[in-house]
Amino acid sequence: QVQLQESGPGLVKPSETLSLTCTVSGGSISSSYWSWIRQPPGKGLEWIGYIYFSGSTNSNPPLKSRVSISVDTSKNHFSLKLSSVTAADTAVYYCARGREWFDPWGQGILVTVSS
Amino acid sequence: QSVLTQPPSVSGAPGQRVTISCTGSSSNIGAGYDVHWYQQLPGTAPKLVIYDTSNRPSGVPDRFSGSKSGASASLAISGLQAEDEADYYCQSYDSSLRVFGGGTKLTVL
Numbered sequence: 001q002v003q004l005q006e007s008g009p010g011l012v013k014p015s016e017t018l019s020l021t022c023t024v025s026g027g028s029i030s031s032s033y034w035s036w037i038r039q040p041p042g043k044g045l046e047w048i049g050y051i052y053f054s055g056s057t058n059s060n061p062p063l064k065s066r067v068s069i070s071v072d073t074s075k076n077h078f079s080l081k082l083s084s085v086t087a088a089d090t091a092v093y094y095c096a097r098g099r100e101w102f103d104p105w106g107q108g109i110l111v112t113v114s115s
Numbered sequence: 116q117s118v119l120t121q122p123p124s125v126s127g128a129p130g131q132r133v134t135i136s137c138t139g140s141s142s143n144i145g146a147g148y149d150v151h152w153y154q155q156l157p158g159t160a161p162k163l164v165i166y167d168t169s170n171r172p173s174g175v176p177d178r179f180s181g182s183k184s185g186a187s188a189s190l191a192i193s194g195l196q197a198e199d200e201a202d203y204y205c206q207s208y209d210s211s212l213r214v215f216g217g218g219t220k221l222t223v224l
Contacts, residue, residue, distance in 0.1 A: 035213075044117065045153075045161065045204055047213040060212060094160055100213075101151040101206065103163035103172060 002027040004095050004106035011112050012089075018082040018111055022095030029053055029076045033099035036069065036080045038091040039108075046091075050099050051078055085113045118143060119205050119216035126222040132193040135219045137205030138186065145186030148208040152181055152190045155202040155218075164203075165190060197223050 008020035022034065036048040049059030051069045059067045068081040082089060090113045096102035120138040127133040137150060144150055149168045153161035163172050165181035168188060180191045188207075192199055200223045205216040 044218045045206075045215040047206075047215065050213075058211060100149070100208065101163060101166045102153075102161075103166070105160040105162070108160050 002097060002104060004097065004104060006093060006095050006106045006109040008109060008111070010110055011114065012085055013115050014086055014113055015084055018080070018085050018089065018093075018113075020080045020093055020095075020109065020111070021077050022079070022106060023075075023077045024097075025076070029071060029078065030073055032097050034071070034078045035096045035098060035102055037094045037096060037102065037105075039094070040088075040091045048080065048082075048093075052099075087113050089113050117217040118209055118214040119207060121203075121205060121216040121219045123217070124220045124222065126224055127195045128224045129195055129197065131195050132191060133195060133221065134192075135190045135203050135205075135221070137188045137190070137207075137216050139188075139207060139209075140186055143186075143207045143209035143214060144183065144188055150181065150183055150188035151206045152179075153204045153206065154199075155204065157201070161204060192221070195223055199223060 030053040035050040051057045066083045071078040092108040094108045096105040152165040154164045155161040169181045
């Protein structure tokens with residue numbers, strides 16, 4: 001079955017760009033929509049955005065100006081870039097399959113914003 | 116403040132039935148959009164337990180059920196088991212965005 005795995009730095013400095021990749025295994029990335037969701041420590045879930053394999057995207061307005069989501073079908077992975085990060089961007093970042101609902105999810109990666 | 120409102124906590128004894136509510140508005144659940152539910156066990160990623168308001172993914176026990184009325188939705192868990200102790204989140208659609216409830220902590224007494 002499809003499995004997802006997030007990867008990237010666990011520590012990012014304030015004002016820099018957070019960059020994460022989600023690698024899809026057990027299925028083709030060209031078959032669905034793919035999303036990013038985050039969860040600050042001890043808090044609830046926040047949808048970041050999604051991408052289709054064709055490259056079309058949609059993202060959450062509060063983050064839209066700082067978010068870039070891309071896909072690389074040759075590597076079967078998709079990526080998230082979040083610019084100008086602050087401590088408020090510290091969270092566990094999840095990738096997931098889907099656009100209307102999300103299933104399955106990756107295990108998540110904790111990204112801490114700190115100098 | 117979350118667009119969808121859930122009670123912070125619910126509890127029940129083993130074997131009992133509990134429900135978790137998710138209250139939205141005329142721009143999301145009340146507009147007819149489906150609701151989806153996730154279970155998050157401590158220290159793990161969320162897992163889909165109900166999609167499209169009342170459908171269970173393969174592998175989810177039939178003790179889990181979902182419903183909707185007006186601008187609110189509910190997740191019901193019958194025959195409560197210790198392993199059901201987790202955080203539960205509802206999720207829907209609102210103005211082209213995907214929105215989550217604030218989450219409900221289910222405690223099995």
